[in-house]
Each structure stands twice: as C-alpha cells, then as structure tokens.
Amino acid sequence: MTKPTLLLHICCAPCATYVVRTLREWFEVVGYFCNPNIHPEEEYALRLREMRRYAEEIGLRMFVAEYEVDRWYEAIKGTEQEPEGGKRCAICYRFRLERTARLARERGIFHFATTLTVSPHKKAAVINPIGRALAEQTGATFYEADFKKRDGFKISCQMSREAGLYRQNYCGCIFSKLERERRIKDKGEEVTFPLPFLGAPQ
Numbered sequence: 001m002t003k004p005t006l007l008l009h010i011c012c013a014p015c016a017t018y019v020v021r022t023l024r025e026w027f028e029v030v031g032y033f034c035n036p037n038i039h040p041e042e043e044y045a046l047r048l049r050e051m052r053r054y055a056e057e058i059g060l061r062m063f064v065a066e067y068e069v070d071r072w073y074e075a076i077k078g079t080e081q082e083p084e085g086g087k088r089c090a091i092c093y094r095f096r097l098e099r100t101a102r103l104a105r106e107r108g109i110f111h112f113a114t115t116l117t118v119s120p121h122k123k124a125a126v127i128n129p130i131g132r133a134l135a136e137q138t139g140a141t142f143y144e145a146d147f148k149k150r151d152g153f154k155i156s157c158q159m160s161r162e163a164g165l166y167r168q169n170y171c172g173c174i175f176s177k178l179e180r181e182r183r184i185k186d187k188g189e190e191v192t193f194p195l196p197f198l199g200a201p202q
C-alpha cells in the first residue's frame with residue numbers, strides 16, 4: 001500500500017534521526033530544513049551540512065528554506081529578553097511551522113510535522129497547538145506528537161552517536177547562545193543545552 005507523504009520540519013540532524021525513523025513506519029517522509037533562527041551563519045551552515053549528509057545517508061528527500069534571518073528577528077522583536085521556553089520560543093516555533101505548512105500546501109502534501117518535540121527542552125503542549133492551528137488555516141493535517149516519550153530522546157542520542165553526527169550545545173538563536181555562555185560563566189560549570197556536545201563532524 002502506498003504511504004501518504006508527510007513534510008517534516010527538521011531542526012537538526014540529531015533530532016531527525018529517531019523522528020524520521022518513527023514516521024517512516026506510516027509515511028513517505030520528506031524533510032524541510034527551515035531554521036533561520038540559528039546564529040551565527042557559520043553554525044547554520046554547519047547544522048545544514050550535517051543534515052544534508054545524514055539525509056543522503058538515509059535516502060531522505062529534503063527541501064531547504066531560505067535563511068530569512070531579518071524576518072526572524074522582526075518576528076521575535078520585543079521578546080529578546082524572554083527566557084528559554086518563553087514567548088520568544090513560541091514565536092520561533094510558529095515561524096518555522098508556518099513555512100512548513102505553507103510549503104506542504106504548495107507541494108500538495110497533506111500532512112506535516114516537526115522534529116522539535118524530541119528535545120527534552122521543548123514542550124509538546126506548546127508546539128502541538130501551534131501546529132493544530134496552522135493545520136486549520138491551511139487545510140493540512142498536523143501530526144501531533146511528543147517524540148521525546150517512549151525513550152525517543154535517548155534513542156535519538158544513540159542513533160546520532162552511531163551516525164557520528166555533530167550535536168550543538170545550544171538551541172540555536174543568539175539569545176540561547178548568550179544564555180548558555182552566561183550560565184557557564186556564573187556557575188562555572190558546563191550547562192547541557194539542548195544536548196551534550198559529541199564532537200565536530202569528521
């Protein structure tokens with residue numbers, strides 16, 4: 001039986017591992033790397049390069065969004081000082097999911113989803129309602145999930161290690177980078193966010 005196609009917003013290669021494998025049980029998955037939140041551009045290029053490499057390895061077709069940094073900063077304006085997980089993040093999720101829903105509609109893909117909830121720092125209770133609302137607007141179906149459950153996060157770490165993937169040590173935007181650096185300086189200890197650093201790509 002032919003599987004329905006699903007457009008998957010991918011935040012980074014480590015998060016894609018387990019989520020792609022899981023969704024492939026029911027869907028023909030097509031990836032969408034849409035992350036203009038990532039700062040600086042070199043880090044964006046690194047995460048994208050790593051995701052391209054992994055996509056090729058697992059035979060995943062993938063679209064790549066424009067790096068719309070200015071629009072992203074415009075969207076989150078006024079929430080720069082928000083802590084991790086606050087209002088800025090909700091806007092950031094919506095920014096990326098809006099584009100995913102739009103591309104799905106343009107390509108005639110009926111289902112869309114995101115890798116975001118595999119991270120223990122990302123709340124499904126915030127992300128799923130955003131996806132649901134966008135689905136209502138576009139007529140598509142958002143695949144609601146909390147991928148971190150059932151050891152999803154743990155398995156994604158293991159799969160990433162096996163694939164030798166680069167894993168970042170901050171979420172993505174400049175504010176998350178600064179927050180992490182500040183915490184390290186204040187406490188004098190390493191802060192694991194969002195996942196442990198496993199080394200640079202070969």
Ligand code: SF4
Nearest residue numbers: 089092171172173176
């Ligand atoms: S911390 Fe992460 S989710 Fe929140 S605004 Fe920054 S990049 Fe987006």
